[in-house]
Structure formats: structure tokens, C-alpha cells
Amino acid sequence: KTIYILNGPNLNLLGKREPEIYGTDTLMDVEVACTQVGAEFGLTVKQLQSNHEGQLVEWVHEARTEAAGIIINPAAYSHTSVAILDALHMFEGPVLEVHISNIHKRETFRHHSYVSARAEGVIAGFGVNGYALAMRQMATLLT
Numbered sequence: 001k002t003i004y005i006l007n008g009p010n011l012n013l014l015g016k017r018e019p020e021i022y023g024t025d026t027l028m029d030v031e032v033a034c035t036q037v038g039a040e041f042g043l044t045v046k047q048l049q050s051n052h053e054g055q056l057v058e059w060v061h062e063a064r065t066e067a068a069g070i071i072i073n074p075a076a077y078s079h080t081s082v083a084i085l086d087a088l089h090m091f092e093g094p095v096l097e098v099h100i101s102n103i104h105k106r107e108t109f110r111h112h113s114y115v116s117a118r119a120e121g122v123i124a125g126f127g128v129n130g131y132a133l134a135m136r137q138m139a140t141l142l143t
């Protein structure tokens with residue numbers, strides 16, 4: 001089974017981007033950690049990142065036939081995107097939402113995520129380790 005890990009805008013610069021908030025690990029480090037957890041449970045990881053909302057929507061469409069589950073950090077689109085939420089509603093497997101920072105501890109505009117309405121659960125504030133934790137939960141849900 002394949003798990004899609006989708007990352008939204010500005011996360012391509014993870015590691016360089018506001019390290020005091022998001023840490024110094026890169027998206028490649030995230031992929032390595034998640035691939036390792038996946039291997040423990042016979043799950044394959046495909047990680048994707050885009051700065052474009054429509055691209056993320058299209059990857060969710062692709063996941064309908066290609067993925068058993070989705071782990072998504074929609075980044076800033078969490079707080080704005082009905083389009084990503086609607087796409088996720090058409091996906092039949094589990095959806096887990098990850099935020100590196102604790103969005104509830106930050107500015108009020110980060111407290112609401114449209115995507116959470118479709119997520120089995122949300123991990124926020126555990127740094128990049130949140131992705132690997134989500135992978136473990138994905139394994140619990142799928143294996």
C-alpha cells in the first residue's frame with residue numbers, strides 16, 4: 001500500500017524557513033523518516049510538495065486510485081482552501097493532517113483549518129516528528 005504525503009506552500013524551504021518555528025530538518029529528512037516507519041509496516045511513501053493549490057487538488061484526485069491513505073500538511077492553504085477540503089471529501093481512505101508548529105498557540109488566523117473537517121485526526125506542534133507519528137497512526141488504521 002502507498003501513502004501520499006502532501007505538503008503545501010513554502011514547505012519546500014523547510015529547514016531554512018523560520019527555523020525557530022519549523023526547525024532545521026528538511027522535507028527530505030521527513031521523507032527518510034516516513035519511509036523508514038513505512039518499511040516497518042509494509043507501507044510505501046510517496047511525498048509531494050507544491051506551492052500551488054490546484055496542484056495539491058490534483059494530487060488528491062490522483063490519490064483516489066494510487067494511495068491507501070493521505071498525510072497532508074496543507075500549510076497556509078489549511079486556513080483558506082475549500083478546494084482542497086472538497087477534493088479530500090472524494091478520497092475514500094484515511095486522511096491525517098499534520099502541522100509542524102502548534103497552530104493553536106499562534107496567530108488567531110491559524111487556529112481554523114478547513115481540512116480538519118475531513119481528517120481522521122490532526123497532529124500539531126510536535127515539529128517534523130509529527131509526520132512520522134502520523135505514519136504510525138496510518139499503519140494502525142490500515143494494517
Ligand code: DQA
Pocket residue numbers: 009010073074075076077078098099100101102103110
Ligand atoms: C503549518 C502552519 C501554517 O499556519 C503555516 O501557514 C504553514 C505551516 C505548520 O506546519 O505548522 O505554512 O502548516
